[in-house]
Amino acid sequence: xxxxxxxxxxxxxxxxxxxxxxxxxxxxxxxxxxxxxxxxxxxxxxxxxxxxxxxxxxxxxxxxxxxxxxxxxxxxxxxxxxxxxxxxxxxxxxxxxxxxxxxxxxxxxxxxxxxxxxxxxxxxxxxxxxxxxxxxxxxxxxxxxxxxxxxxxxxxxxxxxxxxxxxxxxxxxxxxxxxxxxxxxxxxxxxxxxxxxxxxxxxxxxxxxxxxxxxxxxxxxxxxxxxxxxxxxxxxxxxxxxxxxxxxxxxxxxxxxxxxxxxxxxxxxxxxxxxxxxxxxxxxxxxxxxxxxxxxxxxxxxxxxxxxxxxxxxxxxxxxxxxxxxxxxxxxxxxxxxxxxxxxxxxxxxxxxxxxxxxxxxxxxxxxxxxxxxxxxxxxxxxxxxxxxxxxxxxxxxxxxxxxxxxxxxxxxxxxxxxxxxxxxxxxxxxxxxxxxxxxxxxxxxxxxxxxxxxxxxxxxxxxxxxxxxxxxxxxxxxxxx
Amino acid sequence: xxxxxxxxxxxxxxxxxxxxxxxxxxxxxxxxxxxxxxxxxxxxxxxxxxxxxxxxxxxxxxxxxxxxxxxxxxxxxxxxxxxxxxxxxxxxxxxxxxxxxxxxxxxxxxxxxxxxxxxxxxxxxxxxxxxxxxxxxxxxxxxxxxxxxxxxxxxxxxxxxxxxxxxxxxxxxxxxxxxxxxxxxxxxxxxxxxxxxxxxxxxx
Ligand code: SF4
Ligand code: SF4
Numbered sequence: 001x002x003x004x005x006x007x008x009x010x011x012x013x014x015x016x017x018x019x020x021x022x023x024x025x026x027x028x029x030x031x032x033x034x035x036x037x038x039x040x041x042x043x044x045x046x047x048x049x050x051x052x053x054x055x056x057x058x059x060x061x062x063x064x065x066x067x068x069x070x071x072x073x074x075x076x077x078x079x080x081x082x083x084x085x086x087x088x089x090x091x092x093x094x095x096x097x098x099x100x101x102x103x104x105x106x107x108x109x110x111x112x113x114x115x116x117x118x119x120x121x122x123x124x125x126x127x128x129x130x131x132x133x134x135x136x137x138x139x140x141x142x143x144x145x146x147x148x149x150x151x152x153x154x155x156x157x158x159x160x161x162x163x164x165x166x167x168x169x170x171x172x173x174x175x176x177x178x179x180x181x182x183x184x185x186x187x188x189x190x191x192x193x194x195x196x197x198x199x200x201x202x203x204x205x206x207x208x209x210x211x212x213x214x215x216x217x218x219x220x221x222x223x224x225x226x227x228x229x230x231x232x233x234x235x236x237x238x239x240x241x242x243x244x245x246x247x248x249x250x251x252x253x254x255x256x257x258x259x260x261x262x263x264x265x266x267x268x269x270x271x272x273x274x275x276x277x278x279x280x281x282x283x284x285x286x287x288x289x290x291x292x293x294x295x296x297x298x299x300x301x302x303x304x305x306x307x308x309x310x311x312x313x314x315x316x317x318x319x320x321x322x323x324x325x326x327x328x329x330x331x332x333x334x335x336x337x338x339x340x341x342x343x344x345x346x347x348x349x350x351x352x353x354x355x356x357x358x359x360x361x362x363x364x365x366x367x368x369x370x371x372x373x374x375x376x377x378x379x380x381x382x383x384x385x386x387x388x389x390x391x392x393x394x395x396x397x398x399x400x401x402x403x404x405x406x407x408x409x410x411x412x413x414x415x416x417x418x419x420x421x422x423x424x425x426x427x428x429x430x431x432x433x434x435x436x437x438x439x440x441x442x443x444x445x446x447x448x449x450x451x452x453x454x455x456x457x458x459x460x461x462x463x464x465x466x467x468x469x470x471x472x473x474x475x476x477x478x479x480x481x482x
Numbered sequence: 483x484x485x486x487x488x489x490x491x492x493x494x495x496x497x498x499x500x501x502x503x504x505x506x507x508x509x510x511x512x513x514x515x516x517x518x519x520x521x522x523x524x525x526x527x528x529x530x531x532x533x534x535x536x537x538x539x540x541x542x543x544x545x546x547x548x549x550x551x552x553x554x555x556x557x558x559x560x561x562x563x564x565x566x567x568x569x570x571x572x573x574x575x576x577x578x579x580x581x582x583x584x585x586x587x588x589x590x591x592x593x594x595x596x597x598x599x600x601x602x603x604x605x606x607x608x609x610x611x612x613x614x615x616x617x618x619x620x621x622x623x624x625x626x627x628x629x630x631x632x633x634x635x636x637x638x639x640x641x642x643x644x645x646x647x648x649x650x651x652x653x654x655x656x657x658x659x660x661x662x663x664x665x666x667x668x669x670x671x672x673x674x675x676x677x678x679x680x681x682x683x684x685x686x
Contacts, residue, residue, distance in 0.1 A: 126614045128534035153616050154506045154531055156640050163656050165647040196664040211646050214620035218579065219648040221670025227652075227660065325664050328673050334617065338578045341682055342586070347574055348680050350673065371581040371614055394545065396530050397582045397613045399485050471662035 005438045006035045008431030009094060009306075012137075012299035016127050016395075017367035022387045025411045027295040027364050027429045028438040036444045037436035038253045038308060041451040042281050048254035050097050051434055059097045059255060063104040063246070066258040070244045077114030080176035081243065083144075085122040086206040089184045089248060090134040091300055093434055097255050098184060099138035101248050105182055106144060120148035121172050123206030126397060127301070127369035128152035157209040160238065162231035168209035169232060179241045181264065184248040185271040187279040188304070190314050190322045191330040192217075195275050196226040196470055199247065199268035203238065204229030222335040223325060233264065247271065251278045252309030253435050273476045276466045280323050281458045282308050287318040287355075288450040291424040292443060294379075295362045297431040301370035302363065302401075303332075305430035308437040312361075312430050316375065319355040321462070325469040331355060337374045354378040359422035363388065364411055368395035376404035380421075383407045384414045483553030484583040484609020488528030488543045492519045496540035503532035503541060505639045508611045510602050527552065527605065529612035552609050554593040565681075567591040570628035571621070572650060574677050579621040582613020590625050600633040601626070601642055620646060649674060 005028040011020035027033070039045045049058045075081060083105050089098030106118050120140055122131035132150035135141050141148040149172065157168040173179065183202055193201055204216055208228075216228040232238055245264045249257045249271065256274075261267035286308075296312060298305035303313035314322060317331040329336045331352045339347045361375065363383040368391050375381065383389050383405050392401040408414035419425070427440035439447065467474050490503075490512070499517035511525035512532060519532070519540070533541040556564060561575075568575040568587045575588035585608050598604045601622050605611040610618050623645040626633055635642055649671055657667045 126616060128531075152535060154535065154640055156505075157643055159643065164652050166644065167646055168643050194664070209643065210616045210619050211643055214617050215646040217617045218620045219624075219646060220652075221649050221666075221674050223664065223666035224649045224652075224670040227665045227667075230660070230663075325666055328666075328669065334581055337581055339574075339677055340578070341576045343682070347576060347682065348673075348676050350676070373584070374581070394488065394543070396488065396528055399487060399582070399613070400584065470664040 003034050005033050006433035006436050008429070008433055008438065009298055011365060014133055014299065014367065015129065016301070016369040017299060018365070018385070018388045018391050022385055023365050026431060027297045027362065027411065027415070027427070028431055028433070030415060032440055033427065033429065033438055034441050034444050035433065035436050035438050036447055038282065041285065041447060042455050045253055046251050046256045046278065048251065048256055050093065050255040056096055056100050059100045059258070060104050063101050063258040064108060066260045067105070067108045067246065070260050071262050072109065072112045072243065074243060075109065075113040075115060075178050079113070079115050079178060080117040080119070081109055081115060081178045081180060082119050082121045082173060082176040083180045083182050084173055084202070084207055085120060085131070085182045086202050087122065087124045087127070087130045087134065088186070088188060090131070090138070091304065092184060092186055092248070092250060093254060095134060095138060098248055099134070099140060101246065101258065102140060102182055103143045105180060105246055109180070116145075118144065118147065119176060120144045121151055122148070123151045123170070123173070123202065124153070125206065125370070128154070130369070153208065153210045153213055157211070160232055160235050162235045164227070164231050167215060167228065167232050168211045170207055170209060173207040174237070174241060177241070178243040179238070180243050181245040183245065184250050185259070185275055186250040186309065187275045188311055190279070190283070191317050191333045193226055194223060194325060195272055195323055195466070196223070196325070197230050197268060198275060199245065199264060199271050200229040200233050201226070202229070203233040208232065217334045222329055222333055249274070250309070252282050269472050269476055272470055273467060273472055276323055277458070277463055279309055280463060280466060281454060283310055283314060283318060283322065284458055284462065285447060285451055285454045286310055286315055286428075287321070288454065289318070289357050289426065289428065289443065289446065291357050291359055292426040292428050293360045293362055293418045293422050293424060294358050295364055295427060295429045295431070296366040297364045297429055298366065300367055302366045302372035302375055303370060305366050306432045307428055307430040315428070316355050316358065316379065319357065320352050323462070323466045332374065359424055360418050362414055362418050363405065364414070368392050368398045371397045373398060373400040373404065376401050381405040382414050382418060384411050385409070483551060483585060483589065484527065484612060485549055485551050486528050486609070487546055487549040488530070489523050489526050489546055490521045490528070490532050491542050491544050492521060493540045493542065494518055496538045498538050500537060502535050502537060506531040506535050506641065508602065508615060508641055509606045510636060525606055527609055527612035529615055531615050552607060554589050554596065554607050556588050556592045559592055559595055563595055564588050564591045567595065567625060567628055569678065571624040572648060572674065572678050573621060573624065574680065576682065577677060580610040580613060580618040583609045585610045587621060587625065590622060594625055594629050594631070599631055602636065624648070
């Protein structure tokens with residue numbers, strides 16, 4: 001047996017998932033599992049500040065230092081400030097680094113400007129109480145002196161005039177004199193945002209109303225959609241309120257640093273380049289996997305479970321280059337899903353198939369709260385335990401998930417069934433392991449063998465193309481992230 | 483079409499009559515009567531919005547003993563009428579517009595042709611907007627607009643505010659200004675036109 005597996009992220013108590021008491025075994029506990037560190041795969045894997053020996057204190061120190069360069073002179077001691085956050089940050093490395101960034105931002109603003117009217121406004125995706133749960137778990141309400149609240153896209157809205165017409169934001173985002181945008185650079189939904197204006201996206205998503213989100217997912221096309229956030233951010237209304245942005249700078253191995261700017265687009269360019277480079281490599285490598293069982297084992301909805309910083313929804317599309325904007329449709333995105341006809345076949349030829357390398361998905365631990373039936377419809381899916389199946393059946397977004405998936409009594413029988421029916425010994429585990437990836441030994445060998453040529457191809461061919469497609473000067477790579 | 487499996491139940495002791503649930507219910511199934519929320523179970527589509535936004539934690543979602551389906555048939559209408567309406571809304575009649583219920587544009591078009599006049603009525607009849615409650619409002623408004631209906635949002639509610647632009651509406655100067663940043667406007671217009679214009683029968 002080679003290397004030990006990396007400890008997976010712990011189950012989390014949430015109304016969107018099964019009670020952690022039902023997660024009695026993790027996929028990484030099987031003796032035939034091992035791990036590969038990102039550093040072994042890619043020599044240019046960056047140094048991280050978290051996880052590190054210094055622990056969370058390092059995040060605080062780095063954030064304080066970074067925020068020194070921010071101009072806060074526009075904020076007067078009598079002004080109100082909304083620090084806007086999103087659920088996504090709390091899913092990274094257990095959530096504490098993002099929570100620490102949010103605490104630090106509050107403390108620094110209070111100290112530098114003298115204002116005490118600083119509120120935390122935390123938006124969500126499709127689980128409307130998710131950030132309420134995080135606010136409680138990380139005691140952010142106490143830190144924000146009772147001024148922390150979760151927001152949902154059905155909450156009271158506000159019209160925003162943009163260059164393309166009226167869009168709608170959440171009133172609670174903009175009900176202060178100033179807005180601070182506190183986010184992270186983890187790429188996550190590359191199938192949707194295609195790493196275009198990644199840093200701007202929350203203005204069209206977690207800070208936005210349903211009308212705007214529906215514009216993104218139904219009105220503007222798979223690539224044009226990314227203009228939604230820019231349209232809102234560039235509006236006079238938002239520009240008059242925007243103070244600065246502070247981001248947890250992420251890589252597939254962890255937190256690289258804290259990047260801040262009064263100019264969101266300058267920060268956007270730096271993070272776009274870093275994201276293409278680091279996540280682009282691991283995503284391209286995962287696209288080299290010829291066959292596997294994908295084990296879902298993380299406290300998040302089905303598409304968002306993580307392996308080496310890559311989410312399952314992206315692995316389901318890893319048979320195409322999701323960063324290549326010349327590819328119109330990823331194998332999974334809502335536009336793609338919309339374009340399957342009544343006979344279950346695509347309406348147009350440009351719809352690529354879901355990653356044929358995934359022979360089976362083993363759903364050991366993943367939440368509802370996101371429409372996921374597409375995955376069980378296209379990938380044979382085995383759900384561990386009746387309780388977990390019931391979570392999906394009770395979820396208005398997943399009424400049909402179990403129409404396609406089957407259940408197994410426990411993880412042992414599920415694993416045996418998966419090996420027997422998928423007929424592959426390659427297993428990839430989406431369990432949020434930090435610094436590397438938990439896999440079966442045959443898959444570890446394949447990844448190590450393929451990594452050098454992927455590394456070279458991304459550096460020499462793909463990365464320059466990806467940056468060109470986004471109008472970003474390739475020189476930024478040298479300046480920003482090395 | 484949606485299989486309805488859940489219904490909202492109010493805990494009268496906890497309810498403060500704050501009206502939040504009433505303001506977010508996509509099917510107008512909740513009214514405040516004598517300062518307490520009352521659910522019309524024949525209209526509730528089990529979406530959970532009230533449960534997810536109630537500040538007093540007074541709403542629970544209960545499983546129905548007998549789940550039932552809501553949906554609008556397309557079989558008793560001339561398909562060319564449905565097709566025409568979808569075309570006018572720049573949608574392929576077969577494309578899915580609600581990802582939670584897998585409802586296709588043709589079903590919503592049929593609901594409108596049969597007399598539905600608002601997103602609320604469409605949700606009651608087809609179940610759209612009662613899964614995630616977020617992503618499908620625009621195609622519903624586009625189809626109503628294409629039929630010449632200008633619905634008015636429920637008074638005082640947050641259900642929806644208005645129709646928003648599509649990619650076909652983006653002014654050319656905006657496209658020119660931002661084209662180099664990876665938005666691929668013209669390419670996506672071509673893609674969406676191809677989707678809207680493709681008919682499977684013709685392909686066969
Ligand atoms: S949101 Fe809750 S407390 Fe307010 S009226 Fe509805 S049930 Fe009552
Ligand atoms: S339709 Fe949704 S918001 Fe309305 S009563 Fe039923 S569960 Fe509540």
